[in-house]
Structure formats: structure tokens, C-alpha cells
Amino acid sequence: MFSMHSIYMNRPFLMEHQRDLEIKESNREKRTNDLAATHFNIGDTLNNMGRYNEARSHLQTSLSIKEELGLGEHIDTSVIHSRMGNVLYAQHRYQQALMEHQRTLAIMESNGEKRTTNLAVIHFNIGGALNNMGRYDEARVHFRTSLKIEQELQLPKDSVLH
Numbered sequence: 001m002f003s004m005h006s007i008y009m010n011r012p013f014l015m016e017h018q019r020d021l022e023i024k025e026s027n028r029e030k031r032t033n034d035l036a037a038t039h040f041n042i043g044d045t046l047n048n049m050g051r052y053n054e055a056r057s058h059l060q061t062s063l064s065i066k067e068e069l070g071l072g073e074h075i076d077t078s079v080i081h082s083r084m085g086n087v088l089y090a091q092h093r094y095q096q097a098l099m100e101h102q103r104t105l106a107i108m109e110s111n112g113e114k115r116t117t118n119l120a121v122i123h124f125n126i127g128g129a130l131n132n133m134g135r136y137d138e139a140r141v142h143f144r145t146s147l148k149i150e151q152e153l154q155l156p157k158d159s160v161l162h
Helices: 004-026 033-048 052-068 075-090 094-110 117-132 136-153
Strands: none
Touching (some): 004 033, 033 052, 033 075, 052 075, 075 094, 075 117, 094 117, 117 136
16 A cells, blocks of 8 residues: 555656656657656656556556567566566566566566676566465575575665565
């Protein structure tokens, strides 16, 4: 559940991103990487406000634009898939969240991402989805991988993964 404080704090960001989108649409901007980024920013902010259905719509638009531009395998696109996975997870759509997080992992690996905090977080997210689906053995593998990466990176005990 999101607090009123969280919603209130994110409102100015949402208004700014929506204004940016209105300007781009009024200029009849073509489907560009910049337009994809604007939809991502709106989707990310709506996610932070707990407005998941709206967030999904903007994230999906961002992904569609990236695909049209031939950037579906670009590392930046993995962030959109990850955020989409987080939105779906929050909606208890664990199978769909798992697919988005697996897509994120595949893009990251195909772009040569090795031992990074982002990779640890994605393994953690995959583990969480699998755990909520009752696939405990598979979840344990991803949680362990996440922990191993975290230890290799020597992340502090108060990191995101704790």
C-alpha cells in the first residue's frame, strides 16, 4: 500500500513528465528514443505512486517504441522490462513478472553484463517471482546467485538486497 506521502512526493515528477509528453505529442514527434524515455519516466513515476495499470500502459508503449526502433536488445531496454516486472509483481501477476525479469536477464547477459548490482537485483527479483509461484527450488538458485554476486561485489549489509 502506498502512503499519501509517497503519492504526494511523486506528483510533481508525474506532472513534469506528462507535460513533456504533451509537448512531444503536440509537435507530432515521431516515435523516437526520447519519446520512449518519456513514456518510461511516466510509467516509472506511476509505479512509484502505486498506479500500476497506468504504469503498465506507459511502460508497454515505451517497449513498443524501442522495438520499432530496433532497440529491443539494447541494455537500456532491459531497464524497462525490469520495471514492468516490478509492476506485474506488485499486481501479484507472478508468471508475467517472471517473464519480464527473465527477459531483463537475457538482455543483460547478451550485452555482456557480468557481476553488477543490477544483475544481483534481477536474480533476486526472479527468485521472488518463483517463490511466490511455489517454485522454491528454482527460487533458491536465483536467491543464492544474487547473494553470491552481492558478496563478490562486497555490497554493504544495508544494500537493496538485504
